[in-house]
Amino acid sequence: MQVSTIITTGGRPDEVSIELAMVASQALGYPFVERRKTSVAGLQQRYGSHVIVAGKGRFELFRIGMDKPFFFHPNTAVFRLKRLARGEKDPMVEAAGLQAGDSFLDCTLGLASDSIVASYITGETGQVTGVEADRDVAFLTERGLRTFPSDDDRLRKAMRRIDVLHSDARSFLQSQPADAWDVVYLDPMFHAPIEESANFTPLREVGVHGPLTDAWWNEALRVSRRCVVVKDRYDSVVFERFGMRRVKRPNTKFHFGYLNKI
Template sequence: MREVKTIVTTAGRPDDLSLALAAFACEQLDAPLEPRKKRSVRKISQELHANVIVAGKNRFEYYAFGAEEPFFFHPNSAAFRLKRVARGEVEPFLEAAQLEKGNSVLDCTLGLAADAMLAAYTVGEVGQVVGLEANPNVAFIVEQGMKSYDTTELPLTACMRHIEVVQAEAVSYLKTLPDNTFDVVYMDPMFEEIIEEANNFEALRIAGEHVTLTDEWVREAYRVARKRVVLKAHFRSEWFAKYHFQQLTRMTAKFHYGVLVVDGSKY
């Protein structure tokens, strides 16, 4: 099977900024620059059998090979969820994680970082939030997006800037860590069943890595966590029972959170 490589190109009519951003992406991703030459992104992708990173004037976009729509960073649900938390309303993720100021959080599946932003808000400047993303192109898009996304909304901006993005596969990264490194380890694998209402995640679903929960992943997460391991999955998922998570049911939600409280014993 022919390998799908990654190349970088510019906006349709590149200016100096677009060219500079393209050069930066090439350096960060160790990818070649392909001049646009008035071609569509789809044509470039097909001609070169490649994933395409587009350095536009306002943002980076990632066209995974064969994808119809680009993946780009947007805070998505984080903005209104943070506003609810600021008003004192219950947030299911935070209810499951039970975070406190100064805590440390490892998000094993960063995605668009909405949950990581909520974690960053809760643990504060003295806390730590690290987000893992296995796909290097997705990691690049999200990291650069959180650094440059133009918003005057606080605390959203501060939360985005506080997250450390690490390009790594979750289990491999967990294996490098000592016991009890993070207060909370969070896992949100791609759902086994597609949630129809979540169509805004379709570009991420195509672009991102498709991983499933494994015995090793849960065991390593439990070892690395000091307080608890939190899982997000479809409400019908067998993972909750299989791995002994306490499933926090919500009658109107199609995904639930599950909790493993670390009690000092081996998983």
Template sequence: MLITTSFRANEQTIETAKALAKDLHGDYVERRKQSVKQLAMKRGDVLVVGKERFEWYQPNGEKFFFHPSSAMFRVKRLLRGEKDPLIEAAQLKPGDSFLDCTLGLGADAMTASCATGRNGRVVGIEKNPITALLVREGLNTWETGIEEADEAMKRISVISGDSIEQLKKYPDCSFDIVYFDPMFEETIQESTSIAPLRHAAEHDFDHEAAVQEALRVARKRVVLKDHWKSTRFIADSYQFHVIKRKTAQFHYGYIEKEKSPL
């Protein structure tokens, strides 16, 4: 991967790009007057470090950068006192802890952070280090104009790594809720913000092993979001209770470990 800066970058931005090149084991190149297309011809992936945001240009021509996207609609609904299907499936309450094992763009983690509040804890695991970098940076710097949303974003901790290996590091009952939103077995029409992540996503995910670790780490529930036709809701060693939604292409399922107090 090549790491460069936006045009007319200041010294701080240049130093940030050089530091990221070391962290990501990539090569820093001066931008000069080169276009991203010219740089991509040399290596493929190009990470452009700008003053306002980072942009990841992929070999297939897709461009990815952090944006709260659909999470903002969900957060606004929560702030109005309306319901969210993930929050309902997870039975999330203020002060709860939530581990998102498939962070992606962070929309679910942002919604969970809003629901769990200032006394809650939200951690997101993302296997792809570039995605993790962009989302971590975006969560810490993006300004939505809504104080509660900005605070919720900044409360999220992002971990770059394999979700199963990370789960193994946690003691029993470390989080109230452990959550998975893996790549669907069935293809559905994706939003433009999610589409660039498909080639970078984890496609060889050992779901059954992950659920077994999640059941150890969770105090209350393990929650799965998947296509309504998915075979992952049922396995030899577990079965999710599926919340069927008539008009949705995906459902939520959960395995409950203990009854939450009313």
């Protein structure tokens, strides 16, 4: 049975958080429930629902059974952009051969860390679109990309340029013409957990997960003009299965694979 979701505010709501709660309620079609100093666990128990909390600075998604909430943060993109600015290499950028003006389709957006890096590289003349199958994750990430405060002008501009679509990736790919995007990017959320990725634990508990199938791969290959890039565990059979070359990274638990068409 599908569990419903409600929208509420923080424990001590002000006009801003109430307004944000109403924005979420209207965008997602979920009912707004006054907090009345009730704990999130108490609301979950009373309504049998997941809870989205509109706070003063961000939205937080509390799915039933989660230890920690899901909320937007640029995460690893922060230090990856700093490394790129210093002239260092990024494995995803290297695998994709990304450059200014490229179009980049992220089929598994999540927290958008990789899309932020892609947006930084492709710049104002490029196009970065992220597809996210989980409706709530898509909403929280889109809002976060548009509103997350940062003193880093490069990070802020990269986030604001990203377009977010709520859709099943395979359905979206099927709707696209051949060679529509320079790079199509897939991160199937790792089939087994990786200890060093503790920051992504809440994302693993939400989102829509599934293995990289032949049908999904074939659509990605059809839609890409230049290459398909996949991120997965270092010991994944996906890279060899689909004939990808791998960007090997010593002492890391995930790798990037790519298949060039041109």
